[in-house]
Amino acid sequence: MVERAEGDLLERFARGERTACARLITLAEARDPRFAALYDRLAARTGHAHRVGLTGPPGAGKSSVVDQLLRHWREADLGKIGVVAVDPSSPFSGGALLGDRVRMSSRLGDPQVFIRSMASRDAHGGLAHASVEACDVLDAWGAERVLLETVGVGQVEYEVSRVCDTTVVVLHPGSGDSVQAMKAGLLELAHVFAINKDDQPGGERLAADLEEMLELRSDLVRERALLGWKPPVLRVSAREGRGIDALANAIDAHRRELERQGAFAEVRRERRAAHVRALVEATLHARFFGSGRGAGELGEELERGLDAGEGPYALAARLCARISGEEQQR
Ligand SMILES: Nc1nc2c(ncn2[C@@H]2O[C@H](COP(=O)(O)OP(=O)(O)OP(=O)(O)O)[C@@H](O)[C@H]2O)c(=O)[nH]1
Ligand SMILES: [Mg+2]
Structure with a gap:
């Protein structure tokens, strides 16, 4: 049952009001018991958005890349975009909430863009239910694309790839050690590699290393083998806005490939x-x-x-x- 106040909320949401969107996400985040009934009403309207996960080590420039992608897609006028940035709440990146806001500030006044920073992951280090449900809310809001930013350290990349259609792993030349640590998981799950900060030395080397690993360990690439998708390794500089077109194109190309193979709808059913x-x-x-x-x-x-x-x-x-x-x- 949906009560009167919640009914009003749904109506405002259906009209595309951003405050209604924000309210729903807050209810999800608070695990409010009223959310369940509301969510069920929204669920029928989800499934349209292309869900893109951006993950990678702390400070790789994920938020900066998201900001550039927003700019790219909004300039092309390709519909609404939702962003959920999951705060790492980890010792190495305090103050990320403010950081995310500032770095995505170029689109703050845009009514077609909705950005939400959310606290942390659940107690087990996984993505909290609420962040996935926030993506669903933005999907139902009518977003063409929903971007989910998370710091990848371990199992989180796996979860991102489970809840997103396309997983972009953002690395930077200084992240060589993390690449070693995350290697197997990364190769298996990434659909697109973005090597950010290519305005600094080392990008070429990292790209070559990754290409080589992909070549050597093609056995790891189960899902992609099915899809026949070879993950492109793209060098970008979010700071200079360079390489962003190619990155956006690769993300869109992956979606088209999923649709061509009938995987887009299938993945949605399995996810539900x-x-x-x-x-x-x-x-x-x-x-x-x-x-x-x-x-x-x-x-x-x-x-x-x-x-x-x-x-x-x-x-x-x-x-x-x-x-x-x-x-x-x-
Ligand atoms: N030189 C250079 N610096 C960059 C680039 N992109 C981002 N940075 C800087 O790298 C730092 C981290 O950028 P963010 O976009 O916050 O990185 P993030 O991966 O979202 O960080 P967390 O969410 O805290 O893990 C900031 O100081 C940025 O200004 C780039 O292309 N080149
Ligand atoms: Mg960030």
């Missing part, structure tokens, strides 16, 4: 299925195990089993049997 599965899991977990020791409908039973030294598999099987037994009685 994954979302529902995650919601079911979270709901069941909360119901049966709550959030503390002994909590939830099965929490005590679990504790008793542990006290009795019951084997984990046997105990799990017994708890599952209890759940399905209950379901049968209904």
Whole structure:
């Protein structure tokens, strides 16, 4: 059920009001219980936007590249654009929120652009639900493109590639060590490499290294092998606005390739299925195990089993049997 106030909010949102958009994202971020019903109403209107993830080590220039892409696409008048910048909230980049705002400032007054910085990731280091739902809100708002900026350190690149259609990995000549650390994951997941700060020395070398790695480890490129997509390695300078056209073109070309192969729609269905599965899991977990020791409908039973030294598999099987037994009685 959607209450009156929420109904008004949806109406304003349907008219494209940016304040309504901001409000919805705030509700998502606060995990407000009213958001669920609102989200379901919006969900039918999502699926149109091209979702582009930009990830890479801290300070590589992701926000600066996003700003340049915004400029490029808005000058070409290619429709609304949404940006969700997930704040790293990590020790090495304090004050990123302000930084993101400033670096994307060239589009702040543009009614066709909506930029939102969001706090952090969830407790497990993954992308918070709210940032993905914020992308959905912007999609429903009518954005042609939704850009998701995240600092990539480990599993985050994987998640970005799961929730986005096209993953751009932004590196800079000084990030050689990070490239080594993230190598396997990067090669597997990136659809486009942007080597930023090419106004500084080292860009050519990094590009050559990456090309070589891509050549050597083509076995890693599972998804792309299916697609036959060879990730371009592009050298750009966000500071000088150089190479941005080629980057924007590569991103758009990847979308066209997804559409040509019928993957655009398929990915959306699978993404929604994954979302529902995650919601079911979270709901069941909360119901049966709550959030503390002994909590939830099965929490005590679990504790008793542990006290009795019951084997984990046997105990799990017994708890599952209890759940399905209950379901049968209904
Ligand atoms: N020389 C040079 N500096 C750049 C370029 N692009 C960005 N920078 C600088 O690099 C620093 C980081 O840029 P950001 O765009 O904030 O990088 P980021 O990857 O978004 O950073 P985090 O979100 O904090 O991880 C800033 O001082 C920018 O001015 C570039 O093309 N050339
Ligand atoms: Mg940034």
